[in-house]
Amino acid sequence: MDTSIVFVGGGNMATSLISGLRNADCPGERITVIEPDEAKGEQLASQYGVNTATSANAEVLSAEVVVLAVKPQMLREVAQGLVEPLGDSKPLIMSIAAGVPIAGLREWMGNDHAYVRCMPNTPSLIGAGATGLYADDRVTDDQRELADTILATAGVTAWVDEESLLNAVTATSGSGPAYFFAFMEAMQAGAMDLGLDEATARELVLHTALGAARMAIESGDDPTTLREKVTSPGGTTAAALGEFSEGELGELVGRAMRSASDRADSLARELLDK
Template sequence: MDTSIVFVGGGNMATSLISGLRNADWAGDRITVIEPDEAKGEQLAKDYGVNTVAQADAQTLKADVIVLAVKPQMLREVAQGLVEPLGDHKPLFVSIAAGVPIAGLREWLGADHAYVRCMPNTPSLIGAGATGLYADDGVSDDQRKLADAILETAGVTAWVNDESLLDAVTATSGSGPAYFFAFMEAMQAGAIELGLDEATARELVLHTALGAARMAIESGDDPATLREKVTSPGGTTAAALEQYAEGDLNALVGRAMQAAANRADRLANELLDK
């Protein structure tokens, strides 16, 4: 790829994207990371063959894409510090800062840039992520494809046509890994209570989760169909699922996801109000 990309911030999520880009044969000399932590910058250069600088300047920012990869609470200050060195240059901005709306980016960086907001999740760190994206009206078809190509290096991507739906993405895939971790944790505790040792319980639970996810992805059947296929009337699985039904699992999960979406909305408003 001849596209030049600048990452503002060299944290875990930026590193996962850089790793994905390099594995997808993007040239290391076309990737620059602005990272004030000298040791972190040196490690990124060593591991991935990319350029690293301690701070932004006009030459560094002459890139096709600038990925904003700093913590949300730092983004206002960092973005405002890019305005002067950017000058008249108009790159595509891709923000992976959770909860920061495009209205904030326009306020801090200028209204006449093209902006894409992304909500990646932590499995992106191992190339198995799920990322929701939203493009504002100033993003061209080519820029949209470019943003998609960048985020696809960390896993699957899905676009939404309304920025407010990124709160739903946050509640689904953004926070979602923790839901599955909590369920695995509960299953492991249940297995130990039934008499299995910790190592055996962990091994069985984790590989059961992996196998179930692979079946859901590879079989072509929806989860409801798969559940029905493995549930014999009056059998052991049916007995367990009856307990979930009595506890109204669907309603519980729905309330949890609504709470996550509501919190995402509140955090966005708090960031803008500061």
């Protein structure tokens, strides 16, 4: 890929995308990172062979894609600071700042840009991410494909047709890793209560989670079918699943995800109101 890309911010998520791009043979000289922390910029330049700058100017921002990779609470100030150096240039603007709607970006940077919002998750840091994307009506088919290519270097991608559905993405894949971590914690604690030592419990739980995920991805069967295949009537698995059912696990997960989605919506409103 020979696209010129500027990352505004050099944090963990930007680094994961830079790593993915370099692994996908995007030339380092086509990537620039604007990072005020000079030491962090030097580290990125040394590790990935990219260009770095401590501030934005017209020359630095003369790229086909600008990726906004700063914390949501910083985005208004950063976005407004890009208006003057961008001038008349109209790169594709991609934002990976959680919760900030395109309406905010338009207010801070103008209506003439094409915007894509991206909701990656933390496994993107190891190339195993799941990212939801939404494109506004100014984004061309080529720009949409370009955005998909960039995010696909960090894992799988899924597009939504309505921006509001990014809240559902947040509740599913964005916050989702923490749900699985919490379940792993609970399983490890349960295994230790049954007498296993911590190291053995941890190893069995983590590899069980890995194996189950691989089966769900690679077998071609849906989760319901896989669950049924390993659940013998009257057996040990059925006994455990009966406890989950009695505790209304499905309803609990649904309520938790609804709570995450509602919070994503309220955070977006708070960011716009500031």
